[in-house]
Amino acid sequence: MFKDVTLGQYYQGDSLIHRMDPRVKLVGTVVYMVSLFLFSNYYCYALSAIFLLVVIILTKIPIIYMLRGLKAVLFLMVFTVVCNLFFTPGEPIFKFWILKLTMEGIQSAIYLMIRLTLLIVSASIMTLTTTPNQLTDGIEKLFKPLAIIKLPVHEIAMMMSIALRFIPILMEETDKIMKAQTARGARFDSKNIIVKIKCMIPILVPLFVSAFRRASDLALAMEARCYHGGDGRTKMKPLKYAGRDIAAYIIMFGYLGIIIALGLLRVFGIY
């Protein structure tokens, strides 16, 4: 049950996007996000949407999976859109109590909705096509230069991948502890928040104890297998850029260039 929960909702596949180096996907997602916020311009958005659509088709993942990510943040989206609708200063077209609907408000709400949708879908593409493992590898390699300023890049990546490995184990453990405490008459269905928090203690204490025990066991096991930090470590699956990754970088920055050009032309009133 809990065993099958995988973080980052990876969608098994073998598409071009799946096979791409995780660094390309990480950088690509960031570049795409930047491109969305550079200009408020329908032409730019149209281009961004088309670009995203092409990528979605390339992943061979049913579009429904992408939209699931939207569902999770629906509340946040509605909230920000409503805020924008009513609290943007400008010429009111409709007034009710302290709320006033302005033309500018409608405008910025629409912009925001387009941006958020595209942003979330693009982030889902990354998590759907990249295993958590590749992701941590990508992050480690990408941020390696930051080790110069004493940022423990390797350690952070190692911690992330260990956390990912232990999440299902700890979930299962939580389930077990909950059942055991239920059998001892504990109830978790109280509506009173204070009672509810008190009810969590019999679960949280054993869970923390177990997590610490596991952590110290694991540290020992890692040490016994010659782990001594990132220095001199090699990789079974080192990240290497292939031709397609270079091509992807070119296309990605080409896209960014076109967006900037398109946006600037508009700003200078060329069209």
Added chain:
Amino acid sequence: MPIVTDHLTLVYGEKTNLKTIALNDVSVKIDDGQFIGLIGHTGSGKTTFLQLISGLIKPKEGTVYLDGEDIFDRNFDTRVLRSKVGIVFQYPEHQLFEETVFKDVCFGPSNLGLEKKEVELRAYEALKMVGLDDNAFYQSPFDLSGGQKRRVAIAGVLAMKPKVMILDEPTAGLDPAGRKEILGLISKLQKEQNITIILVSHSMEDVAEYVERIIVINKGKIALDGTPKEVFGHSEELKSFGLALPQVTDAMIRLKNQGINVSTDVITINEAVQELSRVLR
């Protein structure tokens, strides 16, 4: 407090391609005061069965009757269930959480809504029953040794004064002396307190030594049910379920196959010593 299961069925992951039938149409009656051994290969459905009869998970079909009442009925008071059926999970010491041993044992009875005095009396009695020293009562449970922790965890369930006690591999990870201690304790509880015991064990030797009835679960169904001698008489079937025989039983069968006229109706060392003395003399 008999427990009757009626066509109990549970399916996991029904709408996915990982559909597994964990328990399939199990009907069984467990009488008062019995000492039952539940055996089965890992993944046979034992744990699912235990969690169903203690009402921790709900069946897909069928139900469980405790003393004639349906425990999954909406009007059934779960508190009654908790006070009557106790379950000790694998590695129960991993569920200890209070500051002191005594407080931890009080957790169960206090959840039953009993008065403080009664709760403390029960905790005291339970800790005495599992044979814990008085001076350990106010220690942190995390400072105890592995065997002691396990006894505290068992006391935590005992203090609820259950009529039926389910123990899922209570000796896992203990050394031989610790195993004997825990099994002796369980046997004592059954005899002196007349508690029905359902013991899950992987050790056929222990099962043969202690229980009066064995239920064998295989692939979610009850495959065999009877006295230890009856069940261990089905050696071929047990092997096909991935289960072993007590070593002495296996040795007797092999002796018989090699032409020595011994009875194979032997499941403990004492019986084997007697039988071999009789035949070889």
Added chain:
Amino acid sequence: MKFIKAKEVTYEYIRRDDDGNVEGINRAVDNVSLDVKEGDFITILGSNGSGKSTFAKHLNAILHPTEGSVWVNGMDTKEEDKTLAIRQSTGMVFQNPDNQIIGQVVEEDVAFGPENMGVKTEEIWERVEEALKTVGMTEYRKYSPNKLSGGQKQRISIAGVLAMHPKCIVLDEPTAMLDPSGRKEVIRALRALNEVEGITIILITHYMEEAIYSDKIFVMNKGQIVMEGNPKEIFSRVEELEEYKLEVPQITRLAYELKKKGFNLPDGILTEDELINAIKGL
């Protein structure tokens, strides 16, 4: 050749109360000396709290003796610059299968050791392949460890050590958390490693039936080695073993009881075959 040599090893740890004051000193390992020959299968038996696990951690330079010395493959474990070489030559497998697997995919976990040692990528692949094949887990190489049984997980842990090309593997109660079939799986794998690959095995356990096939058994009690000998010698001393909170397998016990009744059976019967042959010979 002596692969491991422990000389008068004592390990003490200090107990402190809640305020950090010294409450007392516990002597977990008490003056232990033993030698292990290369290629041997050694079992260290003992009840919980006998000090056997504490001692085992000395063989991998995880713990250092308070007094005395341990040499592994000629290297003193006290010399810090030798630590990695010691750990490479003497791998270690622990009790809880879940808490020693680091990778999220079987093959990546097996690669963890060689990666730490700085082995070249192509060679890592070869080593992983070979190690998984040795423990018979090749078909599971792409699996998530969470989907495996306890016995399979322990075999992965063994493969993880094997990929470091050790000469010796120390296993600290590797079967304590497994079911009977998992236990058999692991013991079978260890015997194969010892017999086919010639790897020195040091198995720490409290299951006596796992000790049957070893070349030599050490029994520990209260931090000391109290018995030492081959399985036959050790298993014939039934009452002494019980004093140390251990228990002989049913077959050995049966033979012992029959012998007490005056039947002329040899000492230290370990297996059913031995018992049956002995009875037929009466």
